[in-house]
Amino acid sequence: MDRDVRTDDSARTAPRTAQSRDEEQLLPQLVAHLREHRTRLRQEWAARIQDAHLLQAMTPQETAAETTSVYDNYVEVLETGSVEALQHYARDLSERIIPRGVETHEVVGIVLLLRDVLARSLFEKYQRNFALLNRVLDAYEPAANRIANTVAVSFVEERERVIRQQQDAIRELSTPVLPVRERLLILPIIGVLDSERARQLTEQLLTGIRTHRAKVVVIDITGAPDVDEAVANHLVRTVDASRLMGASVIITGLSPEIAQTLVTIGVDLTKMNTIGDLQGGLEEAERLLGYTVQRREPADR
Amino acid sequence: MTGPALVSIMRQGQYLIASIHTALDDSQMVRFQTDLIEKIGQYRSRGVIIDVAALDVLDSFGSRTLRDIGEMARLRGAVTIIVGIQPDVAFAMVALGMTPGAVETALDLEEGLAYLDSRLGFGVSRDWMDRSSR
Numbered sequence: 545m546d547r548d549v550r551t552d553d554s555a556r557t558a559p560r561t562a563q564s565r566d567e568e569q570l571l572p573q574l575v576a577h578l579r580e581h582r583t584r585l586r587q588e589w590a591a592r593i594q595d596a597h598l599l600q601a602m603t604p605q606e607t608a609a610e611t612t613s614v615y616d617n618y619v620e621v622l623e624t625g626s627v628e629a630l631q632h633y634a635r636d637l638s639e640r641i642i643p644r645g646v647e648t649h650e651v652v653g654i655v656l657l658l659r660d661v662l663a664r665s666l667f668e669k670y671q672r673n674f675a676l677l678n679r680v681l682d683a684y685e686p687a688a689n690r691i692a693n694t695v696a697v698s699f700v701e702e703r704e705r706v707i708r709q710q711q712d713a714i715r716e717l718s719t720p721v722l723p724v725r726e727r728l729l730i731l732p733i734i735g736v737l738d739s740e741r742a743r744q745l746t747e748q749l750l751t752g753i754r755t756h757r758a759k760v761v762v763i764d765i766t767g768a769p770d771v772d773e774a775v776a777n778h779l780v781r782t783v784d785a786s787r788l789m790g791a792s793v794i795i796t797g798l799s800p801e802i803a804q805t806l807v808t809i810g811v812d813l814t815k816m817n818t819i820g821d822l823q824g825g826l827e828e829a830e831r832l833l834g835y836t837v838q839r840r841e842p843a844d845r
Numbered sequence: 846m847t848g849p850a851l852v853s854i855m856r857q858g859q860y861l862i863a864s865i866h867t868a869l870d871d872s873q874m875v876r877f878q879t880d881l882i883e884k885i886g887q888y889r890s891r892g893v894i895i896d897v898a899a900l901d902v903l904d905s906f907g908s909r910t911l912r913d914i915g916e917m918a919r920l921r922g923a924v925t926i927i928v929g930i931q932p933d934v935a936f937a938m939v940a941l942g943m944t945p946g947a948v949e950t951a952l953d954l955e956e957g958l959a960y961l962d963s964r965l966g967f968g969v970s971r972d973w974m975d976r977s978s979r
Contacts, residue, residue, distance in 0.1 A: 750932030757952055784944060785935035790928070790951035 570683045575623045577669060578662060586615050589654075589661045598653050601644045610637065611654075618658060622687050627694045634698035642699075642706055651699045652692065659688045719745045721752035727759040728829050729791075730822075734767030742778040749782060753791045760829040761786060764822045766797030776811045783816055792832065793817065796825035852877045854884055860892040860961060861885060861923070862954070866899050874910045881914060885921045892961035893918050896954055898929025908943040915948030924964055926950065928957040 578585065590611050593599060599607050613633065621630050638651070666684060670677035719741065722730050729752055733745065749761065763779075765771075771779070783793045795818045798806075806813060819825045830837060851873055854863045863881055885893065895911060897903065915925040926949040930938070938944065949964075951957045 746936055747932070750935060754932060754952070757956075759952075759956075781936065781939040784939040785932070788927075788930045788935040788938060788945070788950045789932065790953075790956055 570680055571622065571687075574666065574680060574684060575619055577665070578619050578622070581665060582615065582619075585661055585665055586611060589615070589658050592657050592661060593654055596653060596657065598650045598657075599646060601646055602641070610641075613637075614654070614658065618662075618691055621691050621694075622684070625687065627690060630691060630694055631698055634695045635702050638699045638702035642703055648696070648699060648703070652696045655692045655695045659692060662688070715741070715744065719748050721748050721756075723756050723758075724826070725830070725833070725835065727757055728762070728833060729753070729756055729758045729760075730762045730764060730826070732764045732767065732822075735769075737765075737768050737771055737775050739774055739778065742775045742782075746778065746782045746785065750785060750789060753786060753789050758791045760794065760832050761791050762794045762796055762822065762825040762829050764796045764825065765802065766799070766822065768802070769799075771802055771805060773809045773811070776806055776809065780811060780813070780816065794819055794825045794828055796820065796822045852880070854881055856884075856888050856890070859890055859965070860894060860958070861888065861890045862894045862896065864896040864899075868900060868902060869907065871906050874907055878910055878914050878917070882917050882921060885918055885923050890923050891965050893923050893925040894954060894957040894961065895925065895927045896929045896957075897927060897934070898931070898953065900934060901931055903930075903934050903938060903943075905941060905943050908938055908945060912946045912948055915945065919947075924949070924961060926957045926960055928953050 590608065593607065593611070599610075602610070614637075617630050617633050621627055641651075663681070663684065666680055667677065670680055714735075719731065719733070722732075724730050729749075731745070731749060731752075735741075737745075749763075752758065753761065779795075783795070786793045793816075795816055797820075798818055817828075819828055827837075851867055851869055852863055852865050854861055856862075861881065861884055863877070865877070869877060881893065884890070893914075895914070897911075900907075911927055915927075918925045927945055928951045930950060949960060951960050
């Protein structure tokens with residue numbers, strides 16, 4: 545104990561120039577050490593990943609390949625101090641593993657495991673010289689933390705990008721306005737109707753009415769599991785706005801749950817023309833437009 | 846109330862077609878109302894079409910005036926229909942609770958004419974018009 549304190553003191557009182565020269569050499573030394581024991585440390589790391597049940601969505605071969613790249617990138621960042629290459633790699637890696645269902649905690653977990661494995665090996669190497677160990681860790685820790693940070697941020701950013709992309713895709717697909725007959729549109733709504741989708745629906749419906757010169761619109765909400773009060777009111781307003789543009793709206797496929805919700809929250813539905821199912825709605829729309837659909841007898845065909 | 850009218854009110858058989866070309870301020874709106882009600886009597890019109898297709902904004906006073914015109918025209922013996930409400934205008938009107946009340950609405954001029962024809966009895970009015978024009 546006494547000896548440790550003394551060495552610590554002697555290190556502190558050492559001439560400043562010598563110390564900073566020392567420091568400059570520390571990182572290359574450290575990197576050389578990590579390069580030298582690459583295989584052993586990487587296997588150790590892989591074993592700990594296995595123990596922690598991380599990355600189970602990937603095959604052992606994939607894990608081995610990725611861990612090798614991560615290890616090399618890690619050491620490279622320690623060497624150069626620039627996280628740019630790592631950022632690229634992390635983003636690329638995220639792009640590959642996100643579709644496989646790898647979670648944020650796993651990615652952060654493996655990077656932290658690597659940090660620990662490497663820190664342990666440094667402890668082992670410098671354990672006899674506490675002062676030197678301290679300085680090695682001083683050099684190592686900020687770099688390691690920055691790496692962990694970079695990887696986590698890149699992963700999350702990539703994930704958010706994927707989510708945004710998917711949201712856009714859903715948004716584009718979500719509200720088709722389909723002309724089925726001259727001046728008759730149907731609007732099937734499938735999936736949860738949130739306020740953003742409801743807004744978009746209104747926009748598409750009203751422009752659809754104008755471009756197709758629609759007189760009747762059937763909105764089918766068989767595929768909508770539930771609506772809240774805001775969305776229900778929005779729907780009522782959309783129906784009113786359609787009427788202002790000269791189109792009458794028929795709503796079909798109100799589920800028992802939605803019907804109960806609407807009545808319970810007191811949405812004014814007296815002006816809404818609702819019909820049980822899409823078939824009935826189409827028949828009513830055809831009646832309004834003056835169509836009669838008749839089935840030909842087999843003999844006439 | 847002076848200056849050129851910003852709304853053209855045209856006579857088409859038994860109908861009056863009023864086309865609003867630009868956003869009107871309150872006094873212009875009142876002038877339009879006065880002119881239109883006046884002309885209904887003058888031409889003995891049975892139907893009025895107000896075309897607002899050129900408007901991309903319609904304030905509460907404007908929509909209330911349109912509703913009032915509908916009521917007044919009814920008292921003077923004419924049916925009113927508003928045509929050409931733009932999608933954005935339609936939704937804004939509904940969101941602000943500015944429904945045109947008893948006044949009918951239709952997509953465009955053609956639809957408006959078709960509505961008036963059917964509402965006022967297509968056959969009767971056309972027969973009358975055909976006879977008078979001959």
